[in-house]
Amino acid sequence: MQCEIIYIHHNAFVMRTDRRTFLFDYPEDEHLPEGAGDLVRRIVSGADLAVFISHGHGDHCNGNLGSVTGAAARVRYVISDDVGELRPEALPGNGETLLIEPDEARVFDGMAVETLMSNDLGVAFLVEDGGFRFYYGGDLAEWIWPGASSREAAFTERFFREAMERARDFRPHVAFADVDPRLDNLAGGLKARRIINASVFVPMHAFGDVSAFSVLAGDAESGGSRLFSYSGMGDSMQFYF
DSSP states (O other), X not given: OEEEEEEEETTEEEEEESSOEEEEOOOOGGGSXXXXXXXXXXXXXXXXXXXXXXXXXXXXXXXXXXXXXXXXXXXXXXXXXXXXXXXXXXXXXSSEEEEEOTTOEEEXXXXXXXXXXXXXXXXXXXXXXXXXXXXXXXXXXXOOOTTOOHHHHHHHXXXXXXHXXXXXXXXXXXXXXXXXXXXXXXXXXXXHHHHHOOSEEEEEOSTTOGGGGHHHHTOTTOTXXXXXXXXXXXXXXXXXX
């Protein structure tokens, strides 16, 4: 098996596998660098496309997804149910859509999709497609903000570790997880990489500031996990499994 991963911005990526093309958490235009829409339209043109949206925050969900997916030969959407409840105008008009709740398991267009409850909003995804498995975290992260009480921090640490262990047990080939430079703990990014120990680790949620990812390159405890390193929109790498 093989896949190519292409960085768009923040939590938005395109991943191409032997079976189909995936687009993740494509955000509102205000959160995108110039030219992002043209790039995505070009990449997905003619593709069998699956779009995953983890929740309805503007930095993860565009209100007009059809503007970039319309060039695909075929499109399916897997969208957290909070989008349908809070932002129904963002639900696409083209293609088939699966609205999915936290801690749910569904089969959709040949994909086995499981969800984990996010500790921010929406869901994280565990997906198996023709033997290829990936974890996409959305905004599930170790959100320990300055001023959090010890009780709050302990709860968040426990919630996050249990989620990462569930992702580890899924044995994903690729894991996408937040490595947020606004937090001293990088939102648990190092822990996510070490616990899940996927073949490929993809850091995200940096709002374009990828400088904090340098610590991942020197992580001696990352096991055999390869790192998708990128610096700007359109950067890509190919991986073989």
